[in-house]
Amino acid sequence: LPYCSVTVIAEKFSPDTTGDGAAGILLAKEFPDIPIERQRRWFKETFDHLLAIADSPQAADAGVYLSSGYHVFKEIPCEKKPYWSDFVFGFRYMTDHEMKRFPNHKFGQAFTTLKCECLSYLPWLEKRFRAVGGQIIYEKVTDLHKLAQNYDAILNCSGLGSRFLVKDEEVYPVRGQMLKISAPWLKNFVRDGDGLTYIYPGIRYVNIGGTRQADDWRMEVDKEDSKGILERCCQLEPSLRASQVMGEWVGLRPTRANPRVEREYLHVQGRQVPLVHNYGHGSCGVTLSWGTALDTLDLLRQSLSEKPPQARL
Numbered sequence: 193l194p195y196c197s198v199t200v201i202a203e204k205f206s207p208d209t210t211g212d213g214a215a216g217i218l219l220a221k222e223f224p225d226i227p228i229e230r231q232r233r234w235f236k237e238t239f240d241h242l243l244a245i246a247d248s249p250q251a252a253d254a255g256v257y258l259s260s261g262y263h264v265f266k267e268i269p270c271e272k273k274p275y276w277s278d279f280v281f282g283f284r285y286m287t288d289h290e291m292k293r294f295p296n297h298k299f300g301q302a303f304t305t306l307k308c309e310c311l312s313y314l315p316w317l318e319k320r321f322r323a324v325g326g327q328i329i330y331e332k333v334t335d336l337h338k339l340a341q342n343y344d345a346i347l348n349c350s351g352l353g354s355r356f357l358v359k360d361e362e363v364y365p366v367r368g369q370m371l372k373i374s375a376p377w378l379k380n381f382v383r384d385g386d387g388l389t390y391i392y393p394g395i396r397y398v399n400i401g402g403t404r405q406a407d408d409w410r411m412e413v414d415k416e417d418s419k420g421i422l423e424r425c426c427q428l429e430p431s432l433r434a435s436q437v438m439g440e441w442v443g444l445r446p447t448r449a450n451p452r453v454e455r456e457y458l459h460v461q462g463r464q465v466p467l468v469h470n471y472g473h474g475s476c477g478v479t480l481s482w483g484t485a486l487d488t489l490d491l492l493r494q495s496l497s498e499k500p501p502q503a504r505l
């Protein structure tokens with residue numbers, strides 16, 4: 193939509209969003225009710241878009257780069273090859289020789305994916321957005337109908353906030369705590385099974401985690417959780433016993449059985465204002481960011497061509 197002016201309204205911006213603490217690794221779980229072709233597209237479009245950034249001179253400012261590592265399993269998973277295995281680089285099963293490093297595990301996958309560190313990426317996006325005339329407003333939105341009085345279309349990307357803003361009780365928090373560790377010798381990521389325990393080396397620190405506590409709204413650090421994370425991660429990567437903890441962080445994943453990427457209209461003062469939703473990505477919000485955004489834009493185009501904007505009062 194090249195000929196429109198865009199305003200981003202949010203209560204919180206970087207560094208205070210969920211993405212700012214996320215490891216930002218690109219890997220995804222499969223959602224049950226979204227056609228797999230659509231999920232493949234979401235992954236591939238995000239991967240290809242971020243890969244072009246990683247391959248450009250912008251990579252350092254944007255905080256996007258390739259990251260290699262292992263996904264190890266204590267039991268052989270039913271699905272040995274995830275749907276996105278063709279999009280990352282060099283996906284293969286680990287050799288017996290490699291598996292010797294993980295004596296408690298039976299099976300492993302090795303691959304190179306991307307890591308998009310939102311602490312760099314979000315300010316980089318915001319700078320680009322402002323440079324082309326985008327407007328930014330710090331504000332909590334409580335009523336979309338009221339907002340629609342002043343705009344021709346609305347995109348709702350409010351994550352967990354959608355539980356209140358559009359009264360969607362299907363979106364709920366899955367609390368994630370992680371530690372920021374200084375261990376510069378670690379270069380490869382290691383993820384265990386369903387992702388309760390992981391080690392993701394990054395630019396500023398190594399993210400180690402984690403927890404996945406459904407319906408838990410606590411934003412405070414839980415010292416017992418931190419202890420458990422450190423113990424589990426040291427078991428997976430014994431060299432971590434020599435590392436320093438630099439910080440702790442908690443985020444609430446905006447979780448939904450399936451992300452909501454769909455459109456409707458708001459009826460406001462005789463006008464039908466397109467409203468397109470894009471939220472509920474759970475633990476895959478960075479991974480599917482560009483792909484779901486492109487779908488959102490397509491849905492908006494459809495709505496605007498069906499019902500072109502009418503004059504506002």
Ligand SMILES: Cc1cc2nc3c(=O)[nH]c(=O)nc-3n(C[C@H](O)[C@H](O)[C@H](O)COP(=O)(O)OP(=O)(O)OC[C@H]3O[C@@H](n4cnc5c(N)ncnc54)[C@H](O)[C@@H]3O)c2cc1C
Nearest residue numbers: 203204210211215216217333351353368443476477478479
């Ligand atoms: C510990 C942890 C690790 C993670 N690691 C990864 C990872 O490695 N890879 C990956 O892909 N994903 C990861 N994630 C998931 C990822 O962080 C989320 O999926 C993603 O940040 C969701 O983005 P979002 O923009 O939808 O929501 P958010 O980042 O939560 O942003 C929502 C925005 O909406 C605003 N908002 C909400 N309600 C209102 C309102 N009423 N009015 C105004 N503004 C409002 C908020 O202020 C905020 O700006 C991780 C998450 C956690 C917690």
Ligand SMILES: O=C(O)CCC(=O)C(=O)O
Nearest residue numbers: 215368383387390402475
């Ligand atoms: O599941 C993963 O390993 C990536 C996402 C993540 O780190 C998390 O949600 O805690």
